[in-house]
Amino acid sequence: MLAPERQSRILKELQHHEAVRVADIAAAMNVSEMTIRRDIEVLDQSGLARKIHGGAMRLARLSALEPGFLLNVDKQLEGKLAIAQTALTLVQPGMTLALTGGTTTYQLAVLLAAEIERLRSLTVVTNSLKITELLYLQQGGSDLKVIVTGGERTPSEALVGPVARMALKNLNTDICFMGVHGLDTERGLTSPNLLEAETNTAFIEATTRLVVLADSTKFQVRSLAQIAPLAAVDTIITDHALSPAGKDLFASRVPHFIMSPASPENTRKNS
Structure with a gap:
């Protein structure tokens, strides 16, 4: 088992228990x-858990606390896919795309990597x-170009x-x-990281069309810093688990508001 897998497993245990023991996890x-x-x-060191004598302790979840990539990568995975x-x-061949940090955008990158030859x-x-x-x-001999912004690294593995x-x-x-970390009808798109919010605002200013990828748990969640109002959004794509009331709201x-079908296969049929 690789280190990221072990660390993800530890974080999963801390979701269910306030603290875990080294001996128990090792066994x-x-x-x-x-x-x-x-x-x-x-x-x-990454700010994802607190080291204590003989184990680790869960961090309190606050509006200003930024969850790390490992903590979120497996959450709501079916919906994110x-x-x-x-x-x-x-996505069409020849486009210039912007992908911000996050685990749902990461799943899109996985699909883009698999379609490199088609999406020239x-x-x-x-x-x-x-x-x-x-x-x-994954780019191999393809003509894919990847431009990295640079900046200060966050727990969610984004540069801001x-x-x-x-x-x-x-x-x-x-x-x-x-x-995004949260979508709120009054405050719009929000993030627990002030610098990430400012950086995402710059992403919006640089694009023709803003498409927000947010699973159903992100709706009516208000985090510390506003990125942009909902008026800046062209399209929201979410999963089928969002309630009818949430969709209407x-x-x-x-x-454009799109609810993805339950399975990737159904998504292809309805696209």
């Missing part, structure tokens, strides 16, 4: 206690280290701040696929 994964201690050290499949239908001459602008690494490893904003200032993209506020 469950059949690895040494020293290995688990190193994993906990990484999680502590369906959202990504739907988003893929908006794509340019992808991103501030996500995970997306950058994925596309770089003045460097990222300056890079985006001189760029233009056809579509920006944006992941948000669909009337954006030009």
Whole structure:
């Protein structure tokens, strides 16, 4: 088992328990206690968990607390895959795309990597280290171009701040696929990270069409910093689990509101 998998497993345990013991986790994964201690050290330094004597403790969840990539990558996975499949239908060869940091945008990048030969001459602008690494490893001999903004790294593996904003200032993209921490009818798109909110605003200013990828758990969630009002959004793509009331509430506020079917196969049939 690789380190990211072990660390994700530890974070999953901390979702159900306030604290976990090194000995218990090591036995469950059949690895040494020293290995688990190193994993906990990484999680502590990344701000994802708190190292305590003999184990790790869960961090309190506040509006200003930013969840890390490993903590969220497996959450609502079915919905994220369906959202990504739907988003893929908006991509045409030759486009310049922007992909912000996030686990749903990452799933879209996985699909883009698998379609590199069909989607010729794509340019992808991103501030996500995970997306950058994925596309770089998969591009092979294709003509895919990946432009990385630079900036300060966040727990969600995104690059933010003045460097990222300056890079985006001189760029233009056809579509920006944006992941968000929360969608609120009054406050719009929000993030727990002030610098990420400012960087995502720069992504919006640099694009022709803003497409928000948000699973059903993100609706009516208000985080610390506003990215943009709902009026800035052209399209919201979510999963089938959103309630009818939630759909009615948000669909009337954006030009295009798409609920992805339950399975990727159904998404292809309905695209």
